[in-house]
Amino acid sequence: MKRILPAPLLSLSLFALWLVLNPPPGAGQVLIAAIVAVALPVAATPLRPQRVRIRRPWVLLRLILAVGRDVILSNWLVGRAVLRAGARPPSAAFVRIPLELRDVNGLAALAVITTGVPGTVWSELARDRSAVLLHLFDVDDVPAFVEHYKSCYERPLMEIFE
Amino acid sequence: MWVEAAVATLLVASGLATLVAAIGLVRLTSFFQRMHPPALASTFGAWAVAAASIVYFSALESRPVLHAWVIPIVLAITLPVTTVLIARAALFRKRQRGGDVPPPLHES
Amino acid sequence: MSPLLTVAIVATLACYGVAMALAAARLMRGPTAEDRVLALDFMYIVGMLAVLALGIRYASGMLFEAALLIALAGFVSSAALAKFLLRGEVIE
Numbered sequence: 001m002k003r004i005l006p007a008p009l010l011s012l013s014l015f016a017l018w019l020v021l022n023p024p025p026g027a028g029q030v031l032i033a034a035i036v037a038v039a040l041p042v043a044a045t046p047l048r049p050q051r052v053r054i055r056r057p058w059v060l061l062r063l064i065l066a067v068g069r070d071v072i073l074s075n076w077l078v079g080r081a082v083l084r085a086g087a088r089p090p091s092a093a094f095v096r097i098p099l100e101l102r103d104v105n106g107l108a109a110l111a112v113i114t115t116g117v118p119g120t121v122w123s124e125l126a127r128d129r130s131a132v133l134l135h136l137f138d139v140d141d142v143p144a145f146v147e148h149y150k151s152c153y154e155r156p157l158m159e160i161f162e
Numbered sequence: 163m164w165v166e167a168a169v170a171t172l173l174v175a176s177g178l179a180t181l182v183a184a185i186g187l188v189r190l191t192s193f194f195q196r197m198h199p200p201a202l203a204s205t206f207g208a209w210a211v212a213a214a215s216i217v218y219f220s221a222l223e224s225r226p227v228l229h230a231w232v233i234p235i236v237l238a239i240t241l242p243v244t245t246v247l248i249a250r251a252a253l254f255r256k257r258q259r260g261g262d263v264p265p266p267l268h269e270s
Numbered sequence: 271m272s273p274l275l276t277v278a279i280v281a282t283l284a285c286y287g288v289a290m291a292l293a294a295a296r297l298m299r300g301p302t303a304e305d306r307v308l309a310l311d312f313m314y315i316v317g318m319l320a321v322l323a324l325g326i327r328y329a330s331g332m333l334f335e336a337a338l339l340i341a342l343a344g345f346v347s348s349a350a351l352a353k354f355l356l357r358g359e360v361i362e
Contacts, residue, residue, distance in 0.1 A: 020228045075179065075206040082186035082199055092195045094264045115242035118201035121194070122242070123249040126267035133267055135249070137198040170278030173323060177285030180316055184289035187296050187312060193304055196296075200312040203289070203319065211322045215334070218326050229334060233322065236338065237315070240345035244311055247352035252304040254356055 009054065011037040052105050056159055063156040070117050070152070078118040081138040090138035094123070097146055098131045101154050106161035113153050120149075165221040169214045176210035179203060193252055197245070204241050208234045271327075279327045286320040307351045314344025 005011055018033035054060060081090045101107060107129065114122040114134065124133040139145045179202045186199030215230035256263045290313055297309040318340040325333035 017232070021232065024225065071205050075202055078186075078198055079179065079182045079202055082182055082189070085186070085189055089191070090195060092192070094194075096264070096267065111246060112238060112242045115201070115245045116205060116238055118205060119198055121197050121249050122246050123253055124267055131267055133253075133264060135194050135197065137195065166272050166275045169326065170274055173278050173282040173326070174285075176319065176323075177282035180289045180319060181285045183312070184292035184316075187309065188292045193302060193308075196305065196308060200308065200315065203312065203315050207319055208315070211319050215322055215326055219329075219331070222329060227331075229331070230322065233318070233334075233337060233341065236341050240341065244345060244348040244352060247349055247356065248304060248307055248311070251307075251352045251355035252302075255302070255304065 005038065005041070007041045007052070010041050014040055052161075054160055055162075059156050059159050063153070063160070066152055066156075067113050067117065074117050074119045078137055091140055092135065092137055093139070093142070095134050095136055095139075095142055095146065096131055097134060097149060099129060099154065101158050101162070102129055103158075103161040106157040109157055109161070110153060165217060169218045172210045172214035172217070176207045176214070179207040179210070183207070194249075197249060197252075201241075201245075204237050205234075208237050271329075276327075279323055282323050283320060286316050286323070290316050290320075303355055307348060307355065310351070311344060311348040314340060314348070318344070 015033045015037040018036055019029060022029050022033075099107075101110060107125070110132075111122045111125075114120050119137040119139070121135045121137075122132065123135050126132070134149075136142070136145065183199040183202040186202075187196055190196045190199070212230040212233050216226075216228055219227035219230075253263055257266070293309045293313045293316065297306050297313070300306055318337045321333050321337040321340060325331070325337070
């Protein structure tokens with residue numbers, strides 16, 4: 001089982017992607033999708049330096065919903081701050097956040113979330129992965145933001161990947 | 163009818179988000195502030211257009227046509243790479259010029 | 271295509287056009303090289319969104335592939351330019 005399907009999640013996403021990109025899903029397309037879904041992860045195994053293990057799907061689902069909500073909310077906040085920038089310049093600042101997350105894939109996911117949410121940009125990661133430098137667009141209460149960042153994004157990622 | 167209203171609303175919302183992002187790109191005063199507005203276009207702007215495309219083509223062909231959701235996913239995977247690279251390049255060059263930015267993390 | 275949708279698409283494309291022009295202004299003005307790369311990256315995204323909106327206007331699925339190609343070309347070129355700024359060489 002492990003040899004045929006080294007990455008079940010990747011296989012499942014490839015299968016779904018193939019069917020979505022090649023409508024309408026007839027029997028032939030389902031067959032090709034199955035072949036792609038089985039063959040590509042096997043062929044790509046030498047390219048993957050380490051196994052990714054997703055531990056708690058429910059935490060992952062909750063994280064995705066929380067990130068979606070934060071993206072919409074901060075879209076609104078950043079847009080408003082941009083339009084008001086003449087009267088009230090945004091209080092932009094660099095913030096150094098100490099990290100407890102060490103897993104490489106978890107850090108990659110954290111970087112994707114940080115850049116995806118408007119108003120925060122991932123600027124630099126320390127060599128030993130002990131801290132990250134973020135640039136915040138318009139945050140008045142920095143300690144509250146750090147608390148939110150660690151409890152909403154970092155801790156779920158630690159539960160999922162470590 | 164409601165399909166067209168939904169598609170029109172989503173499209174105009176995406177256009178406005180992109181416009182606000184461009185205004186920010188021109189108006190804000192420092193480079194690191196200007197790094198933030200483009201995220202409006204690549205998150206909400208892209209989501210809204212993709213949703214409009216899905217709704218419109220699904221109604222047109224009266225079956226689910228979902229291929230547009232690939233666009234937000236591709237953007238979500240590729241944009242962090244370019245954004246982080248641009249931010250690091252900017253930090254590197256500002257430090258070389260002796261600008262007002264924090265020192266490298268691994269030395270502190 | 272109903273009048274409502276036509277007007278909405280024209281308005282959206284106008285927004286994209288103005289956004290593109292503003293980004294082009296930032297591209298010309300600079301003042302630093304990072305600003306120009308950022309503006310170029312933004313213009314790629316706006317161009318991609320405009321192609322998607324045109325796909326709805328002409329009810330054509332082909333333009334979706336064009337949008338995907340623009341996104342990938344934008345990714346590669348912005349990454350290469352940023353890498354260039356980071357060290358001064360594209361390939362190390």
